[in-house]
Amino acid sequence: MTELPAKTGPNPTGIDVSVVIPVYNCEKYIQETVESVRAQDMHAGALEIIAVDDGSTDDSLNILNKLAADCTDLHVHSTPNSGSAAAPRNFGLERARGRYVFFLDADDKFSPNALSRLTEVADTTGSGVVLGKMGLFGEKRAGNVPSTAFGKTLFAVDFIDSKAHSTLGAWKLFRRSILMDNDIRFPLGYKIGEDQPFTMKAYLHSPHISILADQVYYWLRGRDDGTNITATGQPPSKHLCRILTLIKTIVDNTEPGERRDHLLRRPIIGAAGVKSVFGKKMLAAHDRAEREAMVKEFREVVAPLWNSNIRDHGVPESQILVDLAVRGDIDEIETVSRLLAHKKPVPLSFDEEHAQLVYEPRAGDSVGDLRVRLHQSLESITSTADGIIIRGEFGVAGLGRAPDSAHIILRHRKLGTKITSKIDISRTYTRSFGTRVRFSTDVQISKLADSGIWELFIKAKWSSMVVRERLGIARTAGMDTAPIIIGDPVEGVVFFDQSDGLSVDLGPTEKHLDPVKRHELHVVDQFEVGRSVVFVISGPVSNMKAASYQADDKSKSKPARFIVHSTDQASIVIPRSAAKKQGCAIELKDAEGNSVEIALTELRD
Structure with a gap:
């Protein structure tokens, strides 16, 4: 790898960053893109914009020329259409004069402080490449927004250890001397993925890289018009x-x-x-x-x-x-x-x-040592007095044979303790995708001895071959993924964690319920019964456990009768004398102590 460069000194041209923009038929977006560069919080003359129109057939070139009129920061070039961003990026790179280069797509944009922050980090650390967190705006996007490398901010780290190699797009700050000294250019001949070898080579010739994950620095525009290169595909x-x-x-x-x-x-x-x-x-x-x-x-x-x-x-x-x-x-x-x-x-x-x-081909040896996965689909989770009943199905794609045995495994995240529960595998069916086992199993919270997070897995065994998969990652469409409270008082919470796997928090040791907001609750009816007033509430009330009322600012809070009819409807009963007071308010609390207060005047509205 390249030696750590000396601290970057002043650039004779005074330009810190050259922003290279390849442009093709982006008349709808190019002005916003250019203006996002001009809005950067950097001193005058620190930036230059090199826009290279790749034979656009719309008004992109005319818009660029108008934006460049009477300005010295924007340099507009026009080249015959090449069919990809590679050639115009290379054209712009050859003409760049900044200490750093950033390749900005013609329909994307920067956050206002993006280049000043990225440049500051590059100067301070000596990193050859600096990555800024990306975000999505606009419509749907053909590809996913890179996220693996942006778990936390890192300075002067290895590009493999930091997972920066998982994102090979060109939307990064590159030290120009590394690109020029190592003849790093975008390869020609294909239109999707030409930035991958470019970025990989820049990584490999950099002493280290840095990652900024504290905010979004680069905004990727989602377009559903089918005109961007990624959406059109390649053979x-x-x-x-x-x-x-x-x-x-x-x-x-x-x-x-x-x-x-x-x-x-x-x-x-x-x-x-x-x-x-x-x-x-x-x-x-x-x-x-x-x-x-x-x-x-x-x-x-x-x-x-x-x-x-x-x-x-x-x-x-x-x-x-x-x-x-x-x-x-x-x-x-x-x-x-x-x-x-x-x-x-x-x-x-x-x-x-x-x-x-x-896999058995028609000729030659079979192909073995395959990294097979257990395809499982979670269909429902039902709470019981002391646990949950899980229903779903599982199998291996392409395999027309059910396993010899299967178990649900609960593993303590920190301690590694395991509790197993056998699955009845007698219910099976076979289709073109292979054989599936349909199951329904009871998981009892009382079997878990240690408080904390328990992760659920499903394990299937064919002879001595074992395949294990995290339970819950695949679910049927429309399945309710809201946390489930177990016990009264609460003994645990069943929830889907950040990896989408099903887990149980025994204790619980963390908060899992999203507090209900006032605007999510609506009064659908109210009526008097004797000396009481009943308010029928519609909204997310399934995890609400108690209600109280306060007649006015000077009165003490008192328990109200709270009746949950369904997951989205409940009744609150308070004395008629309290309900008549102008300052009367009701408070609902969930199993984790989160509360929402409702003024009675709002309920009357």
Whole structure:
């Protein structure tokens, strides 16, 4: 890796950051994008904007020229259409004069303090790349907003240890000297993913990187008009070019070993790896001769690198496709591609001799050592006097055989203590996706001895092969995920944690209920019964446990009768004499002590 650079001194040009904007048919957004650069809280002359129009057919170029009129900060260039952001980014980079370069997409925007903060961190730490947290605005976006690397702010850290390698988009602050000294440019020839080898090479030649996660610094615009490049897609042959370029970048800039293997997982076995080439779109996009050439090219590059340290981190479909490609088995690759195109699972069978699941091609050895997952779907959770009843189903995709046994496991998050509960596996059904077990099991809170968070897992066993999965990550559509209170007084809370897994907080030791807001409660009826007034409340009342009333500011709070009729309806009964007073108020409390106060005048409205 590159030596730690000396503290960056003053730039002879006085420019701290060159913002390069590749532009293609963004007439609706380009002014807002440019203005977000001009709104940065940096001194005059610290920024330059290099906008490169890539042969737009709309009014983008004219808008840019108007924005640049009588201004010295915006430099507008026009080039013939290249079909991707790579060429205009390279064009802008060659003309950049700042100490740092930031590549801003023509429909995105900065937060006002983004560049000053990113530059300050780069100057202070000497990091070659500085990442700022990203956020989404506008409509839906074709891809997800990167989030893995932004759990917390980190200074001068390794790009692998910090998980920065999980985000390879170009929306970062780059030290320009590193880019120029190491000839780091965006590769041409494909339109999606050209920023991946660029960013990877910048990471590899940086002494370290820094991450700012305290706020959103870069705003990605969601567009549902289908005109942005990511939404239009590219054929599998271009994805092959993308992943092979990224593989070459990694291999050319690393030594063999764990770090290299770790980085190679993404282009080979990751979600956008081999399946984007030989997956569901291959047969429709390419003829037989093209497919054969693609397999040959992939095999030549990947076969020498393919090892268990990479392979063990892929899903079965990816493991199978790479194994077949390394063998050069185009016929079987086509079979798997056809299954994926029709949204069918790859068929698996159980190898009794080796106690493992395998894929059996028509010719050659079976493909084993697969990283299979237990596909489970949680259907409902019902509270009982001392626990919950969980209903759902599970199985392995493509496997037409039920497990020999299965259990629910509760594991204490800190202590590691485990409690198991056997699942009845007698109810099964088989479809094209494989065999599923339908289950209903009772989890008793009284069996848990230690307070704290208990995580729930489901474990299934075929002979000596065990597959375990976190329970609750997959759920039926529309399932209520609100926390469930167990016991009265409260003994525990059943909830879905940050990973979406089902957990039980015995004690409880944390707060899980979102306090009900006043605007969520509505009076649907009120009437008098003898000397009392009954208010019928509609809203999220299922976890409310008590009600009280205060006749006026000078009176003491007194218990009110509180009756819950359903998850969203309850009645509150208070004396008629108190209800008549102008300052009367009612307070509701949930099982965790959260309260919401309602003035009686509001209820009368």
